Amino acid sequence: MSSYKKVRSVTIAHLSNRLFSARMAIMLPILILFIPGMAWGFSDPKVMLPGGITPSSATEVMFYTSLGIVFGATMCAVLLSFDGVSKDRASGVLEIKLSQPMQRSHQSLSLVVGHWLAILIPTWILWAISYVIVNYRMGDWPSIIDALTSFISVALILLWYVLFSLIASSHAREQGTSIAFGVGVWFLFTFLWALVTTMVAFASGVSIGEENDPKWIDLEGVLDLFSPNGVFHHLLETRLTGVERGVSPLISWFVALIWSLVPWYWFNSRMKIIQP
Amino acid sequence: MSDVVLELEDAAFRHSISSRSLSKPFGKTQGSGIFSLNLKLRRGQILGLVGPNGAGKTTLMRILAGIYPIQKGKIKYNKSKSNNLSSISEMELRSVVGHMPEQVRWQGKTTVKRALEDIAEMRGVAFRVDGILTMVGLSEMKDSELDQLSQGMRQRLTLATALLGSPKILLLDEPFNGLDPVAIRAFEKLLNELAMKGVSIIISSHRVAGMVHIVDRLALLHKGQLLIEGTLKDIESEFELDNRIEIQGPGKMPNFEKIITDSNSILQSQHTELGWTVVVRDKDDNLLNKLVSSNIKINTWKSKDTDIVEMICSATGLELEEIGFNVVSSTMMPYKTRGEEE
Numbered sequence: 356m357s358s359y360k361k362v363r364s365v366t367i368a369h370l371s372n373r374l375f376s377a378r379m380a381i382m383l384p385i386l387i388l389f390i391p392g393m394a395w396g397f398s399d400p401k402v403m404l405p406g407g408i409t410p411s412s413a414t415e416v417m418f419y420t421s422l423g424i425v426f427g428a429t430m431c432a433v434l435l436s437f438d439g440v441s442k443d444r445a446s447g448v449l450e451i452k453l454s455q456p457m458q459r460s461h462q463s464l465s466l467v468v469g470h471w472l473a474i475l476i477p478t479w480i481l482w483a484i485s486y487v488i489v490n491y492r493m494g495d496w497p498s499i500i501d502a503l504t505s506f507i508s509v510a511l512i513l514l515w516y517v518l519f520s521l522i523a524s525s526h527a528r529e530q531g532t533s534i535a536f537g538v539g540v541w542f543l544f545t546f547l548w549a550l551v552t553t554m555v556a557f558a559s560g561v562s563i564g565e566e567n568d569p570k571w572i573d574l575e576g577v578l579d580l581f582s583p584n585g586v587f588h589h590l591l592e593t594r595l596t597g598v599e600r601g602v603s604p605l606i607s608w609f610v611a612l613i614w615s616l617v618p619w620y621w622f623n624s625r626m627k628i629i630q631p
Numbered sequence: 632m633s634d635v636v637l638e639l640e641d642a643a644f645r646h647s648i649s650s651r652s653l654s655k656p657f658g659k660t661q662g663s664g665i666f667s668l669n670l671k672l673r674r675g676q677i678l679g680l681v682g683p684n685g686a687g688k689t690t691l692m693r694i695l696a697g698i699y700p701i702q703k704g705k706i707k708y709n710k711s712k713s714n715n716l717s718s719i720s721e722m723e724l725r726s727v728v729g730h731m732p733e734q735v736r737w738q739g740k741t742t743v744k745r746a747l748e749d750i751a752e753m754r755g756v757a758f759r760v761d762g763i764l765t766m767v768g769l770s771e772m773k774d775s776e777l778d779q780l781s782q783g784m785r786q787r788l789t790l791a792t793a794l795l796g797s798p799k800i801l802l803l804d805e806p807f808n809g810l811d812p813v814a815i816r817a818f819e820k821l822l823n824e825l826a827m828k829g830v831s832i833i834i835s836s837h838r839v840a841g842m843v844h845i846v847d848r849l850a851l852l853h854k855g856q857l858l859i860e861g862t863l864k865d866i867e868s869e870f871e872l873d874n875r876i877e878i879q880g881p882g883k884m885p886n887f888e889k890i891i892t893d894s895n896s897i898l899q900s901q902h903t904e905l906g907w908t909v910v911v912r913d914k915d916d917n918l919l920n921k922l923v924s925s926n927i928k929i930n931t932w933k934s935k936d937t938d939i940v941e942m943i944c945s946a947t948g949l950e951l952e953e954i955g956f957n958v959v960s961s962t963m964m965p966y967k968t969r970g971e972e973e
Binding site for chain 1: 693696697698699722723725726728730732733734735736737738740741748749750752753754755757789792796
């Protein structure tokens with residue numbers, strides 16, 4: 356059997372194990388509530404967001420719906436993959452897997468892609484359903500480029516969280532450490548990053564809370580590049596008109612590439628030296 | 632003699648263990664492992680790997696399974712049927728070796744067949760799963776969830792993973808743990824059949840007695856070093872542990888000095904409320920007759936099995952207390968010793 360076929364088979368095995376797990380059955384209602392649910396709410400013609408904003412296009416509605424990805428799907432990605440390596444390691448199955456004639460880089464590739472697809476497939480389906488809901492409520496479709504950008508951005512942010520969890524899982528000797536790291540990283544970037552931004556702004560002499568202050572906007576834009584959620588929103592903003600936060604689309608995509616490659620390289624390196 | 636299929640040449644591996652300090656928070660140091668180990672495995676041979684806890688048995692098994700990379704030395708493999716051994720990469724090693732680790736705790740809602748298929752796909756032999764499940768006696772449990780398996784069933788599943796892909800070398804780490812006596816007998820029969828087909832097998836165990844009748848040769852490991860390798864007879868002879876008779880009888884300890892003239896022949900003697908036990912070297916063919924004619928009552932007369940402790944003590948020259956558990960007064964009596972401070 357060729358290496359490609361092996362990688363494909365093992366990836367599908369990881370994917371089916373996770374996709375049809377009890378965990379996924381528990382998380383699916385959360386995803387439905389957060390993604391199509393938000394799309395339904397934000398596409399209401401009478402909706403009025405804080406700041407008096409009313410979304411006027413499908414792309415704009417989906418930008419706000421992306422909060423469902425940040426709060427719901429990323430958490431599901433963490434919960435789905437936090438024990439991707441540690442469970443096998445704790446049970447001794449990892450020793451069996453490491454003794455199989457499959458390169459460790461291929462094993463890590465299968466792990467990443469299998470876990471990623473397990474959260475990506477339902478999320479993408481719900482994301483696509485959300486577009487249909489928005490069209491039903493507003494009668495507007497996004498352009499193909501807008502839709503493509505959002506689908507790729509969703510895929511990337513989920514990949515990053517899957518990678519963080521798998522890295523933690525490969526370093527942890529037991530499940531507790533692994534999930535604590537995964538949820539901790541999710542908590543940091545989802546809730547605490549605003550605090551980090553505020554602290555850096557204060558230390559830099561930028562006035563805090565002045566949302567229209569160009570200095571604050573620029574600083575927040577730059578600091579967002581250091582957070583996966585921030586980069587995700589930068590990517591989505593590349594298709595929004597009237598948003599200028601001092602970061603060009605090229606930079607956003609370049610940083611997204613770095614956020615993908617560095618953790619992937621880290622995980623791959625870790626798997627090459629991992630011991631049962 | 633059958634040809635050598637695998638050879639370890641001065642193989643060494645030491646575990647990297649953390650050694651943290653304020654100046655080096657991620658500091659590492661070299662720990663235990665195996666040192667300059669030379670070992671040959673022949674085609675169709677069953678080699679028993681024995682040694683106490685921490686001897687390096689599992690480390691050696693993992694090296695042979697291609698999990699740990701050796702840091703020094705070479706691993707050579709006979710790729711053809713000739714006697715030409717050549718260096719082998721870890722990937723190549725993994726393709727010819729089937730590894731059964733110790734105590735794998737299979738768990739989850741996955742079925743037995745699905746779990747085996749997941750491993751088989753890594754080997755590229757997913758289509759042969761049913762046959763293997765039948766071979767290890769799990770065909771009726773193939774649709775059961777892993778959580779429903781007993782320890783013995785889990786052992787069988789682990790064995791099944793080792794048998795995937797018809798490996799040329801089989802590494803079994805404590806394979807009899809959790810198996811019932813019938814399963815052990817069936818397992819031994821399977822191992823003999825595999826060996827007859829040319830599969831070379833290494834069995835690691837703490838217990839010599841449990842596997843002496845199936846292994847062709849024994850390798851004794853202690854503190855990461857190979858102390859001796861050979862047939863059980865060779866090893867017993869080397870350490871003078873062969874030809875020993877254990878005799879037990881009721882009542883007081885008889886006076887053996889008149890019967891056994893060579894005092895060195897009495898190796899051990901023990902007296903309890905239930906009777907006496909002596910272990911003697913079986914040099915005198917008429918010993919039994921002499922004991923009977925001296926009116927000494929005998930309950931048991933049997934050849935004494937060699938156990939691992941005796942072997943290690945003989946090989947290292949250490950006493951049991953030195954290689955066993957160390958019980959010190961500070962761990963047993965953490966409080967004031969009566970009569971000293973009080």
